[in-house]
Amino acid sequence: MAAALAILATVHEADELSYITGKRQGGIVQPGTERVMAIQPYFATTEQKIKLAVQFFNRSQYNAAISVLTQIQNFIRDQTIINRIRPLLQLAKAYAQWDKFQHQNAHKIILKLKIPQLNHNKRFLGQLINKLKRGEEPETYLIADLINNAQRRAEKEQKYDDAVARLYRTMELIAQYKLKSKYGIDPANAETKQIQQQLLEKWNTPPEAKTLKLTLEKDYQLLKALGDEIGQKYAQDKKLKDLLSKRNASILAHGLQPINKHEYTQLYNNVKDYAKTVIPNLTQLLADSKFIKWKTTI
Numbered sequence: 001m002a003a004a005l006a007i008l009a010t011v012h013e014a015d016e017l018s019y020i021t022g023k024r025q026g027g028i029v030q031p032g033t034e035r036v037m038a039i040q041p042y043f044a045t046t047e048q049k050i051k052l053a054v055q056f057f058n059r060s061q062y063n064a065a066i067s068v069l070t071q072i073q074n075f076i077r078d079q080t081i082i083n084r085i086r087p088l089l090q091l092a093k094a095y096a097q098w099d100k101f102q103h104q105n106a107h108k109i110i111l112k113l114k115i116p117q118l119n120h121n122k123r124f125l126g127q128l129i130n131k132l133k134r135g136e137e138p139e140t141y142l143i144a145d146l147i148n149n150a151q152r153r154a155e156k157e158q159k160y161d162d163a164v165a166r167l168y169r170t171m172e173l174i175a176q177y178k179l180k181s182k183y184g185i186d187p188a189n190a191e192t193k194q195i196q197q198q199l200l201e202k203w204n205t206p207p208e209a210k211t212l213k214l215t216l217e218k219d220y221q222l223l224k225a226l227g228d229e230i231g232q233k234y235a236q237d238k239k240l241k242d243l244l245s246k247r248n249a250s251i252l253a254h255g256l257q258p259i260n261k262h263e264y265t266q267l268y269n270n271v272k273d274y275a276k277t278v279i280p281n282l283t284q285l286l287a288d289s290k291f292i293k294w295k296t297t298i
Helices: 002-011 042-058 062-075 079-099 103-110 116-133 139-155 160-183 197-202 216-225 229-236 238-248 261-278 282-288
Strands: 017-021 035-039
Touching: 042 062, 042 079, 062 079, 079 103, 103 116, 116 139, 116 282, 139 160, 139 261, 139 282, 160 216, 160 229, 160 238, 160 261, 197 216, 216 229, 229 238, 229 261, 238 261, 261 282
Parallel strands: none
Antiparallel strands: 017 035
16 A cells, blocks of 8 residues: 555655554554654656656757756755756756857856766857857858757757758858858848849849849859859759758748658758868868767766
């Protein structure tokens, strides 16, 4: 009976379980020897919650992990348990910020964590933030970050439309970076005098226009007109254009058709291929911006 009550107390997360003990004869507590004993089954329920939080964390569901761990922190007074969950809670908060591209917020949290497995993340965020502080172009870091972000959306959560939206932005950022770094053209505010007349006519640009905000297609058309190899490659890449058109027809863009895993995988591989042509150290940046999984040995 006592064992059954203990199991029920654990399942229902009871704060305290009381039972009567004493000297027994034939399994019966003898009158006058009764003592009320209290136990707290929180240890078993807390272990279940920690396990659940780790599962959420490793599926990139950082807010869910934060919710579970915060609940433990607010109701448990056992300092050993608090110390045990604190690093995971802080890292979940850091990754939740990073997942939303709040790099400075993530960096402030992650710097305080004494976890060797995070050294590559600290290096990536530190270098990115230093570039921003110095007014340097951060595109190479953001491209790597977007690719990993898209991979998490797809492989951890099966959110292929979300993933493809990020990959579409990555393709645009690749062209923008190339135009700025090699040709001194800002696609967000491109001067018409920097653009060939034939393109201005093709785009029906008003004669009085002094600047233009370029789209992804116009970015690559301009690169092609400048004789850039990535622009020429894009112009001939029918497969990639078909994949990008599926993004435009997706329910998160302009259509109603959801993206499937196969379409995501094809676009992911294509985008990485293009990124490698403009970022020589892409492999290192991808490794440095990859989120870790939580293991019991950490």
